[in-house]
Amino acid sequence: MNWNELDRKYVWHPFTQEKTEPRPFVVESAKDATLYLEGGNALLDCNSSWWVNVHGHGNSEIQQAIHEQFSKVDHVIFAGATHHKAIELAQRVATLLPSDLEKVFFSDNGSTAVEVALKMAIQFWHNQGIKKKKILAMRGAYHGDTFGAMSAGERDYFNVPFEDYFFSVDFIDFPNEKNEMSVLEMADEFLSTGEYATLIVEPLIQGSSGMRTYSSFFLDKLVEMARCYETLVIFDEVMTAWGRTGKMFALDHLKQVPDIVCLSKGLTGGVLPLGLTVTSQKIYAGFWNDQKHKAMLHGHSFTGNPLACAAACESLTLFERESTWENIARISRMNEEFAQEIKGKELPVSVRNLGTILALEIKNDQHGYFSTLKEEAYLFFLKNGLLLRPLGNVIFINPPYCLKKEEQEYIFEKIRQFLSLL
Numbered sequence: 479m480n481w482n483e484l485d486r487k488y489v490w491h492p493f494t495q496e497k498t499e500p501r502p503f504v505v506e507s508a509k510d511a512t513l514y515l516e517g518g519n520a521l522l523d524c525n526s527s528w529w530v531n532v533h534g535h536g537n538s539e540i541q542q543a544i545h546e547q548f549s550k551v552d553h554v555i556f557a558g559a560t561h562h563k564a565i566e567l568a569q570r571v572a573t574l575l576p577s578d579l580e581k582v583f584f585s586d587n588g589s590t591a592v593e594v595a596l597k598m599a600i601q602f603w604h605n606q607g608i609k610k611k612k613i614l615a616m617r618g619a620y621h622g623d624t625f626g627a628m629s630a631g632e633r634d635y636f637n638v639p640f641e642d643y644f645f646s647v648d649f650i651d652f653p654n655e656k657n658e659m660s661v662l663e664m665a666d667e668f669l670s671t672g673e674y675a676t677l678i679v680e681p682l683i684q685g686s687s688g689m690r691t692y693s694s695f696f697l698d699k700l701v702e703m704a705r706c707y708e709t710l711v712i713f714d715e716v717m718t719a720w721g722r723t724g725k726m727f728a729l730d731h732l733k734q735v736p737d738i739v740c741l742s743k744g745l746t747g748g749v750l751p752l753g754l755t756v757t758s759q760k761i762y763a764g765f766w767n768d769q770k771h772k773a774m775l776h777g778h779s780f781t782g783n784p785l786a787c788a789a790a791c792e793s794l795t796l797f798e799r800e801s802t803w804e805n806i807a808r809i810s811r812m813n814e815e816f817a818q819e820i821k822g823k824e825l826p827v828s829v830r831n832l833g834t835i836l837a838l839e840i841k842n843d844q845h846g847y848f849s850t851l852k853e854e855a856y857l858f859f860l861k862n863g864l865l866l867r868p869l870g871n872v873i874f875i876n877p878p879y880c881l882k883k884e885e886q887e888y889i890f891e892k893i894r895q896f897l898s899l900l
């Protein structure tokens with residue numbers, strides 16, 4: 479069977495200019511942090527298969543949990559019916575989050591978790607007849623590829639064709655060490671009008687815009703301010719949750735607590751699609767009414783899918799193991815040491831790291847279009863057995879936590895080699 483030819487004929491891949499980009503490689507099997515390809519090559523999965531695979535591939539406990547669940551209930555409607563694993567998952571997630579966050583709405587992925595959060599925030603005010611219609615977000619944000627999520631995200635070349643169809647959103651600048659105070663003033667100008675239904679941010683680190691970090695001081699101040707002007711705060715933790723930042727959630731680094739949290743990606747260990755939007759009893763109470771139209775009239779066919787919920791529960795069990803947190807701590811520590819090493823060299827590179835995420839932004843104009851650098855880097859790492867997919871001119875790793883010390887050292891060695899070519 480010529481899989482490549484069939485793929486070319488029948489499959490349309492995401493985020494891919496199929497005319498110019500290399501054909502995809504065929505993955506035949508995957509175990510732990512390694513992907514095994516047709517033809518015998520293997521690749522280390524440095525970005526956790528689009529940032530989702532937290533415990534490594536082929537985890538036998540997650541496999542067992544899905545298998546057992548299949549023999550009980552494979553899928554069932556989630557309106558008018560419920561099931562054990564959804565209930566268990568909701569309770570466990572609510573227990574892990576700060577105590578105010580305890581009502582869990584299910585959907586299918588990160589984008590839908592964000593759509594649900596936005597709809598919740600908008601309808602919360604609408605249901606009470608309070609006129610708060612505006613939305614505030616942050617420059618550079620990525621919240622997903624559905625229309626609501628795109629509207630709240632950075633308007634860049636990914637979504638130009640759709641811009642006329644977006645609802646209007648105001649943006650505060652991305653806060654760095656120099657402008658934090660002026661961005662807070664900017665936020666105050668918007669929020670003090672009292673017109674904002676919600677503020678949505680990726681807490682502490684923006685993923686797609688290049689793993690850009692900002693301070694917990696800033697975010698605490700921003701959330702406090704939103705509180706003060708009665709604007710609901712949404713944390714899009716789709717990328718940051720499940721140990722990525724070194725703690726279970728990015729919000730665990732903060733003093734303030736948001737009103738709504740979006741979860742997905744690593745939620746099921748990254749093996750099945752599932753999204754959660756978690757909020758407080760206060761928000762929930764805004765929908766609790768004798769009138770049907772005040773309900774959250776939103777849902778998807780696969781809402782609360784039992785197999786995905788079973789995988790997620792098992793993933794949480796893996797997070798109860800000390801060894802998982804030891805691995806997260808080791809990956810984070812090695813990232814920190816490598817970041818210090820790179821900072822000590824005279825390279826056209828700025829380094830950012832937060833927990834298990836390490837990013838190197840390459841500032842080398844000689845390469846012209848950053849897409850060239852992106853392709854060069856991608857191909858260089860592929861040739862060296864690493865699946866490491868840069869974001870523009872940002873090379874980054876966010877590996878599965880089962881990554882071995884020697885594997886991480888190998889990644890660093892190859893990054894050193896690549897940097898020496900700049």
Ligand SMILES: *Cc1c(COP(=O)(O)O)cnc(C)c1O
Nearest residue numbers: 587588589620621622685716717
């Ligand atoms: C990936 C991502 C999303 C979208 O999730 P999908 O499951 O790809 O729809 C939303 N927000 C953030 C921060 C993300 O990283």
